[in-house]
Amino acid sequence: MKRVNILLGGPKSEYPDELSKSIKGIPGPWVGADRGSLYLLEQGIIPDIAIGDFDSINKKEQRLLKDNIADFKKFPPEKDDTDSELCLLAAREKYNAQEYYVYGATGGRIDHFLVNLFLPFDPRFLDFYDKLYYKSATNTIRFCKPGRYKIYHENGMKYIAFVNLGPVTHLNIYDAKYKLKDFNAGHPVSWASNEFLNETIDFGFESGIVAIIQSKD
Amino acid sequence: MKRVNILLGGPKSEYPDELSKSIKGIPGPWVGADRGSLYLLEQGIIPDIAIGDFDSINKKEQRLLKDNIADFKKFPPEKDDTDSELCLLAAREKYNAQEYYVYGATGGRIDHFLVNLFLPFDPRFLDFYDKLYYKSATNTIRFCKPGRYKIYHENGMKYIAFVNLGPVTHLNIYDAKYKLKDFNAGHPVSWASNEFLNETIDFGFESGIVAIIQSKD
Structure with a gap:
């Protein structure tokens, strides 16, 4: 697998044009975190995996995700890892890709962004942190x-x-x-x-x- | 001097309500970086100091700043320090305040944000980095x-x-x-x-x- 795309929960205002205007032109499968998965469905893209505590979306939206996405992983909000970490690890496990394009990693809460920025120090990311590309506007x-x-x-x-x-x-x-x-x-x-x-x-x-x-x- | 306010060049979308809706209610003098100074003038606030290379605003806007702001410091774009660093150091020198409220430190270019985040390691900020408050939305x-x-x-x-x-x-x-x-x-x-x-x-x-x-x- 060459390229996998991951959409985290950062705000839409930070999306690059390729994501907000021509997402269907982006090659490779998708993994969505939390309401990122909902955005993908709205754009006509069915992510392979949806991960999150989904506490930012309502029951009806959660049902929509569950009915459409084969691999729907719901975690309790009290989990140790952020949605970002869970998403990246799941993508790594499923695809072992050469490139991981990560959208929605920036903007919004700075503590979340800093988790994404510092995750190369976490040994679980050692074998693929140099294959990550965080893309914002x-x-x-x-x-x-x-x-x-x-x-x-x-x-x-x-x-x-x-x-x-x-x-x-x-x-x-x-x-x-x-x-x-x-x-x-x-x-x-x-x-x-x-x-x-x-x-x-x-x-x-x-x-x-x-x-x-x-x-x- | 209790409190000084500093407006850096980050995007308006990151401004907290106190800045975008009720800036006149914020106590203390202002220091503006680059086009932050222009925003202050538009809001009817005359900053004590304006600092920057001002390459993001036009000649007419620069003239407006120069005519209205007593301490207008223009630096060449090739300088070693960022506008943020120059602003904070100038504010420290002029006021020796107890609190430095810094707006516009986040959003936009991440390398700029990271300069702001890591500046406590720079010895020039050692005596006042614990008095800084970066405020975003x-x-x-x-x-x-x-x-x-x-x-x-x-x-x-x-x-x-x-x-x-x-x-x-x-x-x-x-x-x-x-x-x-x-x-x-x-x-x-x-x-x-x-x-x-x-x-x-x-x-x-x-x-x-x-x-x-x-x-x-």
């Missing part, structure tokens, strides 16, 4: 394991940021507008508002987890 | 230095999250819906979706920086 976030990378400029985005989410060693940005040489820290830093000089940027680091955010205003 | 964020605290339930908010922004030792949540006992980690974790059982929550930690986020859906 103005941002794409991906995560990198230690190594050296060539980053491609995403169509329509103006800025690129490198964010060491926790401790990092030997972080280098070789050929962007703003270079960084052999940076080490024990805490997170958002190296914001960098830009491409060429079609690609070379960067790398020796230990830690780095998020790459391409964005526009 | 559905979230209030504040930062704590090591110690033991009694947190008060903010009117209208449902959830509370404790987020160790980097390494933390002996993090304890004593009397919330979900307790936490003597947690230690070298990386950030968002302890999301906690709730008040009483009017206050006792919590504490020995080293690190913890953000407290009160939120609603």
